[in-house]
Amino acid sequence: MHHYEVNFDGLVGPTHNYAGLSYGNVASLSNAKSTSNPKAAAKQGLAKMKALHDMGMVQGVLAPQERPDVTTLRRLGFSGSDAEVLTQAAQQAPAIYHAVCSASSMWTANAATVSPGADTVDGKVHFTPANLTNKFHRSLEPQTSGRILQAMFNNSRYFEHHLHLPDNEHFGDEGAANHTRLCRNYGHAGVEIFTYGRSAFNPNIPAPQRYPARQTLEASQAIARLHGLSDENTVFIQQNPAVIDQGVFHNDVIAVGNQNVFFYHEDAFLDKESKFAEIQRKFGDDPIHFIEVSSSEVTVEEAVQTYLFNTQLITLQDGTMAIIAPTECQEHPRVSAYLAELVTRDTPIRQVHYFDVKQSMRNGGGPACLRLRVALNDTELAAVNPAVMMSDELFARLNQWVDKHYRDELSIADLQDPQLLSESRTALDELTQILKLGSVYPFQR
Template structure:
């Protein structure tokens, strides 16, 4: 039986904008209020998806969320027609209004944590949407994320869907951005690594002082329990609080793993030596390639600015690995020099492919943020909703859909335009038909 790791990339929504909402995310804050291009953003993301498909990867599409979130504004007491709700919220509570317009659902690494059937007690692929409690604008996502995932993976024989964790920061969960899986083969039992920023119930333990730690130890443990993982295939490791305070808001900004490779910065973790020994012990006889990037080679500042580690690490058709990096890495002389030298070493990483995803990068997310990884065997893959899997026809159709519905430019002031809401809902309603998702958005229910 064949096993593959499928990347499901977030399709950028028609109201993609730069609101600078994410405290602790340097890129997001530095580009606040800039004019965005929803059309360019969506097409950049689609181009990356199609390129990976053409490289032989199995590639999927994950639909965006409805924004502005009118249902949440009504929950918060704004009334009248949809246009009146928009106008009143924008004038009376502009910060809340910008939050319910957030484009953040494009980063589907935060959509959920996924454990493949090879790791779970019941042999099913398990999905738990992230509650994203640390940021109000992201805490609006879990219910719709759950509906979209259930529409994509809608066969109960192979897929198990859980409700997101309790909406409380004690169980703050940011999904796959703080989770990676190492394995000798995608179909074999692997080691699931949960990286957390703080202990919610023990204030005596190390924690960042400047920026929030969004993932808790207790949340990571709860996900492992829900997914039926054993102690033999889980490792919990704390992210270095000092690196969080340098703008590393998720672990995937400072480390990335795939199969037998963990590519990470020297300052990424606490208790690195002890925890890596545990990873190797649980991984088995085959050696894990722990590829450390020292501060002398690449500073944390350069890593954050270029998203060197917020890259995709993929196993190609020839068995070697390739890094899918943003062009920002290519444009930084130190990072570009490091990557050029890395592919000459005796490691599985042999290639670097650069992609322009600047619209996402300016909002605080690189290639790794844009995708959710799901390891599947042939039978499970056949049970996935086929309409969400990338091919030439879907690529052409989604580009036509973007051309039809998306604006070339969007400013923060445009978000209160009732016409934009109508345009967005029309686009999303058509998208659910293209991807055969059924009714997943609040305006459709």
Template sequence: MQHFEVNFDGLVGPTHNYAGLSFGNVASLSNAQAASNPRSAAKQGLRKMKALHDMGMVQGVLAPQERPDVDTLRRLGFTGNDGDVLAKAASQAPAIYRACCSASSMWTANAATVSPSADTANGKVHFTPANLTNKFHRSLEPLTTGRILKAMFNNSRYFEHHLHLPDNEHFGDEGAANHTRLCQQYGNAGVEVFVYGRYAFDSSKPAPQRFPARQTFEASQAVARLHGLSDDNTVFMQQNPDVIDQGVFHNDVIAVGNQNVLFYHEQAFVDTHSKLHEIESKLGAQMHFIEVPTSAVSVQDAVDTYLFNTQLITLPDGKMIIVAPTECEEHAGVSAYLQELAAGNGPISDVRYFDVKQSMRNGGGPACLRLRVALNDEELKAVNPHVVMNDALFERLNQWVDKHYRDELAVADLADPQLLLESRTALDELTQLMHLGSVYPFQQD
């Protein structure tokens, strides 16, 4: 039986914009008023997906959320027809309105936590959408995310779906951005590493002081229980509060893992060495721990270039490579480090650079754009085939983007009722193209 790790990248939506919504995400805040290019953003993402497909990787596509979120605005008391709701919210509560226009669902690393069948008690692949309670604009996502995931993985013989955790910061869950699975081979039982920022029920424990810790220990434990994971294949590590206060809002901004490799910054974790020993002991195999010292790359440079928000993937020929944003290539120090890393005798043999600047300007690199799902060949056959990248789907999605997306979008444009109509028309066509059914609220009303 063959085993794969499939990357399901988020398709950038037709209302892609820079709203500067995430306190603690430096890149997001710094581009708050800039005009965006939805068409360019979507095509950048599609090109990365197609490139990985061309490398021999199995690559999937995850549909975007509907934005602006008119249903939420109605729940908040804005009335009238859709145009009235948009106009009232934009004029009376512009900050709330911008939050309901957020394009952050493009970062599907936050969509859910996924545990493969080799790890779970019932031998199924488990999905739990992240509740994303720390940020209002992201807390609007999980119900639609759950519907989209069920439409993609719609076979109860192989897949089990859970409701997101309770909508409360005590169980703040940020999905796979704070979760890494390590293993020898994708089909083998692995060790699932949950990285949390704070304890919700014990204020005496260390926690960041400047920026919020979005993932709680209690949430990580809850997801592990839901997925039927055991003590033998889970490790819980705390993210260093100091690096959270330096702008490292998720673990995937300071560490990335793949198979038996963990690539991380020396300041990434609390009690690093004992936790790495625990990982290796539970995995029962030798790990490659690649620690990047501060003297080589500062935390600030790691955040600015998203050195760790890169994809660490294994190609079909067994070679492990890093997929990095061009910002890493353009930074002299980071580029030199990566060049030396790939030229060494370690497990990582190459670095491939991709232009994802529309995403980077909004606060997310290549790793933010993908949700990793380890599958065997039977499970892969059970996935909705219309969401798996191939030459025909790439062509159809590019044509769909050309048909429906604007070249430029300013913050003021988000209140345009015509934009809402354009977006809904595009998404309705997309659900037909990808055979998703009625996953959006406007399709169910």
């Protein structure tokens, strides 16, 4: 039996734009209001998916959300035809209007938390969509994310889907961006590490002062319960509030793990020594490679600028590991020097591959944000909807689809064009046929 870690990357939606919606995400705010290129963004994402497929990785595609979100505008009291709803909202409440046009579902690390069958009490792969309550524009995603995941993993024998946690700050949950898993191999029971920023019910646990902590301890604990994880394969670790206040809004901006490697910044966590000892104890006898980057090597600010830790750490077919990094890391002298030195060390990490994902980076998300990891065995993989799995044919088909439906340029003013809604829906309707998802979008239901 083979075991795989499959990466499902988010396909960038037709309304990809820079509205600067994310307080606490430095990259997002610094590019607010500039003109975006949806076609280039979608093609950059597809090129990364195809490159990983060509490197021998199993790669899938996660469909984007319907934007602008007219259903939400109607819930908020705007009425009339769809075009009238858009015009009213754009004129009367531009900030809300920009939020319902958000392209942020492309970052599928926030789509859900996934626990593989090797870790769960019933042996099924468990999915819980993230509620993303901290940001209004992202809190619009969980229902559609859940429907898309159910259409992709549509076999109750192997896959268990949960409703997202209550839509409330007390159970703020940001999905896999605050969750990583270490294991000997993908089929072996692993240690699931849940990183939280604050506690909702215990005022004695420290919290950041400047930017919000989006993940609560209580949300992480609830997901571990829902997924049927035991105390022996879970560790709850707190992110350092001081780095959240420096723009580290998710743990995947400051740490990444894969199999027996945990790669992180020295300032990433609170109570590091005891928590790392707990991780090693629960992992078992094989030593974990804890690769710590010191501030003297790369500062937190440089890590946020380049997304050094928002890289993918993948196991290649020969058993060695590679880092999939954005070109921003390559262009930064200190970060590229660090990575060049890292691959010479005695660790499983032997290669670095750089990818241009600038359209995503400008909105505040790097290679790791763009993917949701799902560990599967042969039988489970065979039960996944085959139409969402990357292949030469699907790559060509999706590029044609993007060429046909996407605009080259999109400014914030263009979002008010009612024609964009109709273009977007036409594109998504066709996409659900290509990926054989059925009716997952509100306009199709």
